[in-house]
Structures are given as structure tokens and as C-alpha cells.
Amino acid sequence: MARKRRDKSPASIKLRHPDRDGPSEKTLLELAEQQGLFDKAQEREAALKPKTSTPGPGVATEEPDALPPIVERIFETLLWTISLSTLHFTLDVLVQNQYAAEISWPKIIGRAGQAFLVFGTLVYTLHTQPSSPNIIPLSLLSARYQPLLRQAIFFLTSVCSGCYLIHISNVYSYLAVMKQAPPIGCLWIWAVIELELPWAVSSLAIAGGFLWWGGYTIK
Known part of the structure; x- marks a missing residue:
């Protein structure tokens, strides 16, 4: 027969402190x-x-996944150009509908393609790019005045295109408006976007003053 194991009573267990000595072996x-x-x-x-290779002090390090500056410039130019061409396409359709003209989609698409080429050249040349902050060579104008020159160009473009668009919309025939309004409108919008806030507000104020002074209306 198997013997039953007897549990020890707590009183029979001797109490002692744990061993606090360090390990005897490594x-x-x-x-x-x-x-x-x-x-x-x-x-x-x-x-x-x-x-x-560890770059020396003062040497700028490039991230391995960073695109070359010229590639970034081309991508940004394409983004702006596609947006402006889409805006030109939309304005062209709206003007055709306003004068109840028959819409010719091949002609509208062709004009949007022409606008793509023109705006692509303008954006690549005039748009602010980190890789090419200078609009003209530094030998002709100091880098300090390059941003001011760019803002002056967009300011004049905004004022001229805005006032001209108001004028042709009130004076010229509908055929001239249908032909000129989409590209002039895109140029005006792009110029205002490129301007800093004080310059943009000033250009719009001049266009509003021209509208009031000439007795024109918004059609």
C-alpha cells in the first residue's frame, strides 16, 4: 500500500534569513x-x-531618398501647370455656355494643351523654387532684390490682366471674350496666388477701383 504523505506543520519548519552573499562563481x-x-x-x-564617408564640419548632408533639385522643380512645375490647364479648360467651357455657343470639345482640349505649354514655361521660369531662387543672374541683380523683383512682376501681371479682363468683358464682342477670357483669367488667378498677401490685396483693390472708375459691371 502507498503511504500517505504527511504535510509538515508550520511550527516544524525552521525559519532563516535568505542568503545575501554574492554569487560564488562568475x-x-x-x-x-x-x-x-x-x-x-x-x-x-x-x-x-x-x-x-563622414562629412566634415559645415558640409550639408543629403538624405538618401531626396530627389535632385531639378527633378523637384520639374514635378512642381507639372503640378502647377496641370492645375492651371484644368482651370483654363473649365473657364473655356463656362464662357461657351454663357454665350450659348456650341461646345467643340476637340477645340477646347486643343486650347487647353496650348495653355499647358505656355503656363509650363511661365511657371518654370517665374515660380519660386528653392533650387533656383534667382529669377535673373546674380551678376545683374543682387540676391537681396530677387524676391522683390519677382513680386513686382506678379503684381504688374495681376493688375494688367485683371483690369484688361474687366475691360474686354464689358466692351468687346462675345467672340473676343470667348477667345481671350480663359487665358487672361488663368493668368490673373495665378498671379494673385503667387503674390504675398499685402501685394495681392493691393492688386485686387486696384482692379476694384478700375471697375468702379470705368463704370463697368461684372457680367
Whole structure:
């Protein structure tokens, strides 16, 4: 027969303090450090990493995934040009509907394609780009005045295109309006967007004053 195990009573268990002495033998960390395993692991990790040259002080480092400046400029130009061409397409359709003209989609698409080429050239040349902040060579104008020149160009473009659009909409025949309003309207909107806020408000105020002074109406 199997004997039943008797549980010891708490009074029969002797109490004593735990052993607070350090380990009598070396630990795994000490053995690894003694064998130089940590140094070997660091050397192994350094050997697996690709060797990169450390730039000197004052040398700008480029991110490996960053696009070249010229590629960024082309992409930004395409973004602006596609947006302006789409706006030209929309304004062209709206003007045709306003005068109840028969819409010829091939002609509208063709004019939008022409606007794409024209605005692409203008945006690439005049739009503010981090890679090319200068609008003309530095030998002709200091970098300090380059942003002011750009703002002056867009300000004059905004004022002239806005006032001219108001004039032709009230004076010229519908055929002239249908032909000139879409590109002039796109040019006006783009110029205002490129301007800083004080310049943009001033150009719109001049256009509003021209509207009031000439006795024109918004059709």
C-alpha cells in the first residue's frame, strides 16, 4: 500500500534569513566580457554595415531618398501647370455656355494643351523654387532684390490682366471674350496666388477701383 504523505506543520519548519552573499562563481555577463564577446559582436556589426564617408564640419548632408533639385522643380512645375490647364479648360467651357455657343470639345482640349505649354514655361521660369531662387543672374541683380523683383512682376501681371479682363468683358464682342477670357483669367488667378498677401490685396483693390472708375459691371 502507498503511504500517505504527511504535510509538515508550520511550527516544524525552521525559519532563516535568505542568503545575501554574492554569487560564488562568475556570471554569464562576466564570462562574456572576459572572452571579449561584446567586442567581437561590435566588430561583426560594424563589418556588416556599409561604409559611409563622414562629412566634415559645415558640409550639408543629403538624405538618401531626396530627389535632385531639378527633378523637384520639374514635378512642381507639372503640378502647377496641370492645375492651371484644368482651370483654363473649365473657364473655356463656362464662357461657351454663357454665350450659348456650341461646345467643340476637340477645340477646347486643343486650347487647353496650348495653355499647358505656355503656363509650363511661365511657371518654370517665374515660380519660386528653392533650387533656383534667382529669377535673373546674380551678376545683374543682387540676391537681396530677387524676391522683390519677382513680386513686382506678379503684381504688374495681376493688375494688367485683371483690369484688361474687366475691360474686354464689358466692351468687346462675345467672340473676343470667348477667345481671350480663359487665358487672361488663368493668368490673373495665378498671379494673385503667387503674390504675398499685402501685394495681392493691393492688386485686387486696384482692379476694384478700375471697375468702379470705368463704370463697368461684372457680367
